[in-house]
Every structure is written in structure tokens, then in C-alpha cells.
Amino acid sequence: MxxxxxxxxxxxxxRIKIHQPDASKADSFNPRNRIYVRAVDGLWTTLRRYMGWIAMLFFLLLPWLPWGDRQAVWFHLAEQKFHVFGLTIWPQDLTLLAALFMIAAFGLFFVTTYLGRVWCGYTCPQTVWTFIFIWFEEKFEGARNKRIKLDQMPWSVNKLWRKTAKHTSWLLVSLLTATTFVSYFIPSRELYIDVFTLNAGGGIYFWVVFFTIATYGNAGWMREIMCIHMCPYARFQAAMFxxxxxxxxxxxxxxxxxxxxxxxxxxxxxxxxxxxxxxxxxxxxxxxxxxxxxxxxxxxxxxxxxxxxxxxxxxxxxxxxxxxxxxxxxxDGIEEKVLRPKLVGYGVVLTVMILIFIYASATIAPVRMDVIRDRNSLYRQNNQGNTENTFTIKILNKTEQPQEYELSVEGLPNAQWIGPQHVSIESGEVITLPISIAVDPIELKRSITKIDIKITAVIEGSPIEIKQETRFFGD
Incomplete structure (x- = not known):
């Protein structure tokens, strides 16, 4: 030699020439060509299998985890609030949800830059559910060679029962998946009882059927087509490599x-x-x-x-x-570099985003107040000769219980509050209060005075105080 x-x-x-695909296999990714995946055992297969089952069980069991008088994770669309354990996210706090998506994105960028497409291989729902479906396929139709021969055989009783058992198991897993997904939006105990006693509404059945068909199609039939032809992550991953x-x-x-x-x-x-x-x-x-x-x-x-x-x-x-x-x-025989600018950059941004999210989550106010000035007139003189400004106050109770609130004004000596100063608000309720503040013109040192509208309450034994700055106009 x-x-x-x-x-x-x-x-x-x-060596690069050896890496080039064989022209005779140029059609290997034709969506019409079925891939028969062979079973294999080993370290990485075992790790992927365990991670897949953990992800599956986490998805299935999380809606059943109680938190007080509700489930721990509940996206309550009807009342426009998301419950995540002890945290309640209202529409006014959706910046938190945006921050969470950004954390997920930069986390994905960081992991991909360092470890490649391990998300796709180990924890992506498409991969997890596909391997679950393949497991059922192997149990009913046999190993790879047997499955190929079975598909080439004419229809018989043996082929019919094996195919029926496989597709039935796929549909049952898909139905369980769909019902579990919907239970993140509708309380799980109510949902399962209503669905399986045929007492659920048409909208619920629509979404359960929709996600059942989607899961059955994606994991049972489309499989690698999703990864190769439809998943956008497969396309832009090169920018991170x-x-x-x-x-x-x-x-x-x-x-x-x-x-x-x-x-x-x-x-x-x-x-x-x-x-x-x-x-x-x-x-x-x-x-x-x-x-x-x-x-x-x-x-x-x-x-x-x-x-x-x-x-x-x-x-x-x-x-x-x-x-x-x-x-x-x-x-290529070149020394590897773990720390490089792109990886460090993703890591720094990810860390900053996580810290911001933790701080923002820990400092969510249990009440929200908006103060809106009357735009029709800056001020007026009332019957007592005092200068009066009119405001509209909106208060949202973001707690899970009814609350009592006291309102007052700061920054304006001897001011007179015209309107309710003590209000009771139900959980999730928004009230609108038209109020006026009047003061003797002698107390005004300038034509525009900065003031604070203050709201105080005792929530779960802890006093809270929220202020919003506004302007008081006078002569």
C-alpha cells in the first residue's frame, strides 16, 4: 500500500472531500422516504431516555400539583392572569413574561454555542415524543428489519392487529398529551371530569382534538420532517456554531x-x-x-x-x-478554546437577564394604581375660593383576596380630598375613582406643584405603600 x-x-x-455527501443519496431527505430507526443501547441513549421521561413526567404531573386552593401552574385566560406557583402575572406584568422568553432564548443561544444542538437531541418535545412513539412502534411491530418487512407484506390479520395496536397507542398518548396541555389553561380536575363525561364545552373539545391530531401527526408521521424541513432552529443554528x-x-x-x-x-x-x-x-x-x-x-x-x-x-x-x-x-488537530467572545457574551447577557427577572419577580406590587389628570381643565376655583384639580384614579387588586385601601395626597400642605378615601376591592377587580384635590391658593408657592397620590394597605400582615407622582396646577 x-x-x-x-x-x-x-x-x-x-478529508473535506471525504465529508461530501454521496450524490447517489441526494434524495435521502425526501419527505416521502420513510426512516426506520434502529434501536440502540449506550451511554447517550440511556441519558436521553432518562431526560425524556423526566421531561414527560414533569409535563404530565405539573398541572396536578396543588398550590393553596388552585393548581400550581394555571394560565387563567378568562381573568387574564397567569399563576406560576406563588407568583401571579397580570397583563400589566407581561414584561416579566417577555423577560422569561428572552432568558429562554439566550439560554438556548449559550448552550448551543457551547454544546451544539443538545436541546434538540435530548429535551425538545418533538424528539421526546418521537422516541416515545418509536418505542410503541418497536413493541408492536418489532425491530427495524421486521418493521421494514411488515410494511412490504400484503395486508393480513397479523399486520392489521399490529398496525391497529400501534396507532391506537399513538392516539392514546396524543390524547393524554392534548388533555394535559389544555389543563394548563383549565383546572385539571374539572377538565378531565368534564371531557371524559362528555360535559365539556365545544371549545374545549375543539382544542383537545386539535392538539391530539397535532401530536399524532408530528410524532407519529412527520417526525424528522419537522426537524429537517419545518423547525426554524435547525436553520439559524449555524449562526451560533x-x-x-x-x-x-x-x-x-x-x-x-x-x-x-x-x-x-x-x-x-x-x-x-x-x-x-x-x-x-x-x-x-x-x-x-x-x-x-x-x-x-x-x-x-x-x-x-x-x-x-x-x-x-x-x-x-x-x-x-x-x-x-x-x-x-x-x-483538525487544533487546540480547543472553551472561553471565546461569543460564548462569554451570551453568558453575560443571560446572567443579567436572570438577575433582572428575579428582581422584577420579587418586587411585583400587589396593587397597581394609575392616576390620570382631567384633560378638560387644568384647574378651577370652587365655591370656597380654593384651587381645585380633578383626577381619575384606577386601582387594581392583584392579590388573591379582597383588600382594603386608604388613599391620601402628599406634597400639598392642608390639601382637601374630595371623594372616597377608603375603598374595598375584590381580587382581580379594577375600580375607577373620580376625585378632586383642593387647596387654599395661599398654600401654593408656584403655578405647578409636584404631588404624590398615595395608597396604603395591609396585605398578608405586611403594610404596603405605593405612590404615583402627578402635578397640581394653580395660579
Whole structure:
């Protein structure tokens, strides 16, 4: 064997050429071509399986977790408020929800820059539910080769019952998923009783059926089509990758040239690398790619091909790691850099956003007050000869119980309050109070005076005080 054919002496340009997809497989991502995913066991598959079940159980059980006289997480659209454990978010606090979405976005950017598409491979609902559906598929139709043969066989009693059992299990999981999702918006105990006793409203049944069909279609039929053709994250992930991002990578220097052999044969004498070209890495891939063709946006970093290859290497008596979580720099023999400007930038922004969210959540006021001046007249002289300004005060009780509030004015000596100063407001209620403030003109030192409208209350044993600045006009 000449030295030119030794994979250890390949130039970078030659290795890039090996990474190019085979033209004969250009149609491998045609949505009409079904992918039969082969089962595999290994470290990363076990980790993904545990994380998937944890995510699934968290999703299913969270609506059943009680918090006082309600469920812990309840998006109460009818009253326009979100309950998240002890935190109640009103429409006036939706900046918190926006901040939470920003935290999720920058968290995703940070993790992707460092670890690649691990969100897609381990915790994305599409991936979690797809592997659950594949599990049912394997239980009823058998391993990969059996499923292929079953689909090629003519219809029979055996094929009919297996297909029926599989699709029935898919629909039951989809129905459970849909009902659970709706229970985040309607109290779970009421929802399940009403749905399964046929006492729910038409709107509830519409959404349950809609999300059942969506789950059944996405995880049962579309699967990799969602990841490859519809998910926007697969498209813009390249903007977050760099050569130090961890990816699922194939060691070309070690693996090429590929070729079959027995365990007793010496690959070096045959001029071969460690890859025996068994194609198991392709068969276990949920998106149907060949990782040996290099980095591809279709790869979701699930690690299934790593487990398949490690199992093969172990059987052949070779070192594991031919396919592994690695970086492009490491594959090219360049030193890896963990800390780089983009990663640090995402980390700093993420940390700042989390701190802002924590502070804003901890300082949400249990009452909101808006003071609106009368725009028709700046001021007027009343019958007592005092200067009078008119305001409209709106007060929202953001607590879960009725509250008593006292109103007053500061910054205007000897001011007269005309209107109610003691009000009782039900939970979630907004009241509008037209009031006037009058003062002897002698007390006014200037034509415009800054004043504070103050509201005080005792909520859950703690006194609270809220002020809003406004202007008092006079001569």
C-alpha cells in the first residue's frame, strides 16, 4: 500500500472531500422516504431516555400539583392572569413574561454555542415524543428489519392487529398529551371530569382534538420532517456554531479508508481505517443522515450514532470514540478554546437577564394604581375660593383576596380630598375613582406643584405603600 493511500497522511482538502455527501443519496431527505430507526443501547441513549421521561413526567404531573386552593401552574385566560406557583402575572406584568422568553432564548443561544444542538437531541418535545412513539412502534411491530418487512407484506390479520395496536397507542398518548396541555389553561380536575363525561364545552373539545391530531401527526408521521424541513432552529443554528462548538463528529483520520473485515483481520495490513462501514450509525439516526459525511444541519446531536459506533468498536476490539462529541478544531488537530467572545457574551447577557427577572419577580406590587389628570381643565376655583384639580384614579387588586385601601395626597400642605378615601376591592377587580384635590391658593408657592397620590394597605400582615407622582396646577 502506498503512503498516498494511508488515511493518516490525508491533507485537510482530501478529508473535506471525504465529508461530501454521496450524490447517489441526494434524495435521502425526501419527505416521502420513510426512516426506520434502529434501536440502540449506550451511554447517550440511556441519558436521553432518562431526560425524556423526566421531561414527560414533569409535563404530565405539573398541572396536578396543588398550590393553596388552585393548581400550581394555571394560565387563567378568562381573568387574564397567569399563576406560576406563588407568583401571579397580570397583563400589566407581561414584561416579566417577555423577560422569561428572552432568558429562554439566550439560554438556548449559550448552550448551543457551547454544546451544539443538545436541546434538540435530548429535551425538545418533538424528539421526546418521537422516541416515545418509536418505542410503541418497536413493541408492536418489532425491530427495524421486521418493521421494514411488515410494511412490504400484503395486508393480513397479523399486520392489521399490529398496525391497529400501534396507532391506537399513538392516539392514546396524543390524547393524554392534548388533555394535559389544555389543563394548563383549565383546572385539571374539572377538565378531565368534564371531557371524559362528555360535559365539556365545544371549545374545549375543539382544542383537545386539535392538539391530539397535532401530536399524532408530528410524532407519529412527520417526525424528522419537522426537524429537517419545518423547525426554524435547525436553520439559524449555524449562526451560533463555531469551530469550538461541541458536535457529533466522525474522526476521518482514524476511520478512513472504510471497509468490511473480520475481527481477526488486521485493518492496517488491508489498508483500512477503523470504520467497518456497517452503516449502523445511519440506521440509528432519527433524521436519517450519515454522520461520516461531516457536519450537517440535520444532525440533532442526540448521540445515537455514537452509541452504535462504540458498540461496534467494542465488538471489533477497537478503541471507542470513532464517532464522539468533539469539535471541528479537535478533528483538525487544533487546540480547543472553551472561553471565546461569543460564548462569554451570551453568558453575560443571560446572567443579567436572570438577575433582572428575579428582581422584577420579587418586587411585583400587589396593587397597581394609575392616576390620570382631567384633560378638560387644568384647574378651577370652587365655591370656597380654593384651587381645585380633578383626577381619575384606577386601582387594581392583584392579590388573591379582597383588600382594603386608604388613599391620601402628599406634597400639598392642608390639601382637601374630595371623594372616597377608603375603598374595598375584590381580587382581580379594577375600580375607577373620580376625585378632586383642593387647596387654599395661599398654600401654593408656584403655578405647578409636584404631588404624590398615595395608597396604603395591609396585605398578608405586611403594610404596603405605593405612590404615583402627578402635578397640581394653580395660579
Amino acid at each position: 502506498t503512503t498516498e493511500s494511508n488515511p493518516k497522511d490525508f491533507s485537510k482538502q482530501q 463555531d469551530k469550538n462548538t461541541y458536535i457529533v463528529g466522525y474522526d476521518t483520520q482514524r476511520g478512513e479508508t472504510r471497509g468490511p473485515r473480520t475481527r481477526k483481520q488486521d485493518p492496517k495490513e488491508m489498508g483500512l481505517g477503523d470504520c467497518i462501514d456497517c452503516d449502523l450509525c445511519v440506521q440509528v439516526c432519527p433524521t436519517g443522515i450519515d454522520i461520516r459525511n461531516g457536519l450537517q444541519y440535520e444532525c440533532i446531536n442526540c448521540g445515537a450514532c455514537i452509541d452504535a459506533c462504540d458498540n461496534t468498536m467494542e465488538r471489533m476490539g477497537y478503541d471507542k470514540g470513532l464517532i464522539s462529541y468533539t469539535t471541528e478544531n479537535k478533528l
